[in-house]
Amino acid sequence: MSIGHTLLALLESGPRHGYDLKRAFDEKFGHDRPLHYGQVYSTMSRLLKNGLVAVDGVEAGGGPERKRYAITEAGVTDVSQWLAQPEKPEPYLQSTLYTKVVLALLTGRSAAELLDLQRTEHLRLMRILTDRKRQGDLADQLICDHALFHLEADLRWLELTSARLSRLASEIGAPGRPGPGDQKKAGA
Amino acid sequence: MIPAGSLLVAEDLHKTYGRTTALDGAGFSIHPGEVVAVMGSSGSGKSTLLHCLAGIVPPDSGTLRYDGQDLVAMTDARRSALRRTEFGFVFQFGQLVPELTCTENVALPLRLAGVRRRAAELTALQWLERLEVEDIGHQRPSEVSGGQGQRVAVARALVTSPRVVFADEPTGALDTYSGERVMQLLTDAARTTNAAVVLVTHEPRVAAYSDREIVVRDGRTRDVDHTV
Numbered sequence: 001m002s003i004g005h006t007l008l009a010l011l012e013s014g015p016r017h018g019y020d021l022k023r024a025f026d027e028k029f030g031h032d033r034p035l036h037y038g039q040v041y042s043t044m045s046r047l048l049k050n051g052l053v054a055v056d057g058v059e060a061g062g063g064p065e066r067k068r069y070a071i072t073e074a075g076v077t078d079v080s081q082w083l084a085q086p087e088k089p090e091p092y093l094q095s096t097l098y099t100k101v102v103l104a105l106l107t108g109r110s111a112a113e114l115l116d117l118q119r120t121e122h123l124r125l126m127r128i129l130t131d132r133k134r135q136g137d138l139a140d141q142l143i144c145d146h147a148l149f150h151l152e153a154d155l156r157w158l159e160l161t162s163a164r165l166s167r168l169a170s171e172i173g174a175p176g177r178p179g180p181g182d183q184k185k186a187g188a
Numbered sequence: 189m190i191p192a193g194s195l196l197v198a199e200d201l202h203k204t205y206g207r208t209t210a211l212d213g214a215g216f217s218i219h220p221g222e223v224v225a226v227m228g229s230s231g232s233g234k235s236t237l238l239h240c241l242a243g244i245v246p247p248d249s250g251t252l253r254y255d256g257q258d259l260v261a262m263t264d265a266r267r268s269a270l271r272r273t274e275f276g277f278v279f280q281f282g283q284l285v286p287e288l289t290c291t292e293n294v295a296l297p298l299r300l301a302g303v304r305r306r307a308a309e310l311t312a313l314q315w316l317e318r319l320e321v322e323d324i325g326h327q328r329p330s331e332v333s334g335g336q337g338q339r340v341a342v343a344r345a346l347v348t349s350p351r352v353v354f355a356d357e358p359t360g361a362l363d364t365y366s367g368e369r370v371m372q373l374l375t376d377a378a379r380t381t382n383a384a385v386v387l388v389t390h391e392p393r394v395a396a397y398s399d400r401e402i403v404v405r406d407g408r409t410r411d412v413d414h415t416v
């Protein structure tokens with residue numbers, strides 16, 4: 001996630017102090033990882049340098065968290081552009097898993113076992129997220145659901161692959177059988 | 189190997205339908221209060237396993253013990269009694285009686301067990317409340333949504349305080365949100381009553397409501413033991 005854009009967008013509703021920005025960020029988005037003050041200062045000074053925010057006053061007592069920031073016109077444009085830009089889908093896990101499956105087949109190891117282990121691992125994480133979802137507020141639920149849908153997509157791919165190991169093995173010219181878990185019906 | 193404290197244990201179950209092998213050495217075990225997901229692709233034998241475990245379909249061979257009793261050897265009458273009093277069932281499509289109201293549907297298992305009408309319907313109402321559908325008690329199944337009907341079916345499965353709930357794709361006909369709500373309510377209710385739940389599903393997000401999963405493949409099971 002882009003911390004810069006997030007902090008910038010939080011300023012659209014009105015100027016805020018550094019400590020206030022951190023608090024707002026943590027409350028809404030920092031479920032697992034609250035921001036360090038250091039991150040806030042370095043981000044804000046970068047935004048300042050790029051003209052996306054301006055200092056709108058300093059509270060007595062000094063220290064960077066006492067600075068009050070306001071978003072500039074350029075900052076608002078930047079937020080708009082960021083929101084309008086679709087995120088790049090990241091199919092990384094799939095390709096790692098795919099590589100592992102192919103290598104298992106090529107080296108005569110059990111690809112079926114590998115897929116079973118991965119399923120267990122995925123479901124383990126899905127259980128943790130489901131538990132958290134049950135106990136959390138709506139924000140927690142939405143964040144967990146996002147992760148759950150992604151994990152589910154991986155799992156569906158695992159099941160499909162698992163059912164087609166024989167065919168994959170023969171297409172990539174792997175030696176021997178794919179493993180004890182392979183389906184007889186695969187490739188039918 | 190039979191885990192200690194199991195409520196329902198099956199070993200080496202075989203079942204064929206004509207020339208189709210539905211189960212080919214399947215095993216299963218569940219503790220009181222445990223939710224076990226039965227996963228696997230279509231036609232792998234999940235429903236057949238559930239039907240054998242619930243004493244609905246006799247296996248060709250293998251052992252099946254419920255609470256220390258031999259499910260295969262016992263008389264049909266005894267098995268039916270068990271199913272009525274100790275087991276609860278939820279299937280993909282509600283299977284509610286269309287002529288009865290939702291409250292009467294939920295009360296039905298109690299009525300069959302000899303509970304008087306008023307008492308049965310009072311208990312039924314409490315279960316409908318627990319599943320957040322008390323307001324449709326007077327309606328007939330055809331007049332409620334799929335998600336509401338499924339909650340009524342869950343209430344009916346739990347109304348006798350069964351020790352095992354058998355659920356075969358209980359959310360299969362529902363959208364993501366109402367499906368998950370049904371799963372939450374089902375597993376919450378099962379936890380508070382310490383009922384075991386055998387949950388057949390091919391949906392990973394539904395299986396995530398379980399404590400443990402087993403995978404059926406070509407009629408064989410692979411127990412995934414999280415304790416090892």
Ligand SMILES: Nc1ncnc2c1ncn2[C@@H]1O[C@H](COP(=O)(O)OP(=O)(O)OP(=O)(O)O)[C@@H](O)[C@H]1O
Nearest residue numbers: 205208209210228229230231232233234235236237
């Ligand atoms: N009553 C029956 N008569 C004949 N064949 C049957 C019967 N019940 C199941 N089968 C066969 O046994 C095999 C296993 O079926 P089962 O219903 O247990 O699969 P499943 O895993 O529940 O599938 P699905 O996910 O599609 O519900 C299939 O090949 C099926 O065609």
Ligand SMILES: [Mg+2]
Nearest residue numbers: 234235236356
């Ligand atoms: Mg089935």
